[in-house]
Amino acid sequence: xxxxTQTPKFQVLKTGQSMTLQCAQDMNHEYMSWxxxxxxMGLRLIxxxxxxxxxxQGEVPNGYNVSxxxxxxxxxxxxSAAPSQTSVYFCASSPDRGGANVLTFGAGSRLxxx
Amino acid sequence: EDQVxxxxxxxxxxxxxxxxxxxSYTVSGLRGLFWxxxxxxKGPEFLFTxxxxxxxxxxxxxxxxxxxxxxxxxITAPKPEDSATYxxxxxxxxxxxxxxxxxxxxxxxxxxx
Numbered sequence: 001x002x003x004x005t006q007t008p009k010f011q012v013l014k015t016g017q018s019m020t021l022q023c024a025q026d027m028n029h030e031y032m033s034w035x036x037x038x039x040x041m042g043l044r045l046i047x048x049x050x051x052x053x054x055x056x057q058g059e060v061p062n063g064y065n066v067s068x069x070x071x072x073x074x075x076x077x078x079x080s081a082a083p084s085q086t087s088v089y090f091c092a093s094s095p096d097r098g099g100a101n102v103l104t105f106g107a108g109s110r111l112x113x114x
Numbered sequence: 115e116d117q118v119x120x121x122x123x124x125x126x127x128x129x130x131x132x133x134x135x136x137x138s139y140t141v142s143g144l145r146g147l148f149w150x151x152x153x154x155x156k157g158p159e160f161l162f163t164x165x166x167x168x169x170x171x172x173x174x175x176x177x178x179x180x181x182x183x184x185x186x187x188x189i190t191a192p193k194p195e196d197s198a199t200y201x202x203x204x205x206x207x208x209x210x211x212x213x214x215x216x217x218x219x220x221x222x223x224x225x226x227x
Contacts, residue, residue: 004157035217040123040219041219042118042201042217042218042219042220043158043201043203043215043217044217045214045215048214058214090157090158092157099145100145100146100148100163100165100205102148102160102163103148103158103160103215104160105150105157105158105159106157107155107156107157108155108156108157
């Protein structure tokens with residue numbers, strides 16, 4: 001059971017380039033989310049999805065797009081990368097949209113924007 | 115606005131030296147308080163969920179407790195393998211439709227042999 005798989009693990013971009021961070025889960029979880037982790041700031045929610053075809057913004061959505069065409073996949077797109085988007089990105093999923101369900105995290109994708 | 119503050123930012127202990135990590139929180143209504151462990155270069159791993167004041171949960175050398183304003187993660191006789199960053203997060207009872215967790219900045223724990 002792979003859990004939550006993120007690719008790539010490391011990426012370097014130049015300012016203005018675009019890219020997609022991939023996230024896939026094999027646990028049939030309804031809820032999926034993207035967080036970014038910056039030193040001293042904790043994990044902050046970027047976007048989330050409560051099921052296929054449904055997405056919504058989190059705390060820091062600017063500069064990022066998401067879509068959820070299947071239950072398994074939840075890609076995060078950077079439209080025009082900026083140095084402020086240098087961070088470690090985590091995808092997480094949980095079984096239900098309600099209740100205090102536990103999040104399962106991926107291993108992270110470290111992005112550097114020059 | 116929901117807030118979580120963890121202290122200290124970093125803690126260095128000798129093997130066997132017990133201590134506690136603090137998580138202070140402000141939330142409209144608490145659906146759950148979570149503790150996660152994060153090793154360098156990896157994603158957070160779930161440890162505990164606490165739901166109401168007075169609740170306690172234990173796992174090996176770790177015990178988590180909860181009051182109406184704080185949670186503590188007590189570490190008894192720690193070993194070097196307990197070295198990690200410990201994250202606290204709260205879920206608001208009144209947020210409809212999804213599980214938005216608000217995380218603290220974490221406590222980086224180092225256990226020296």
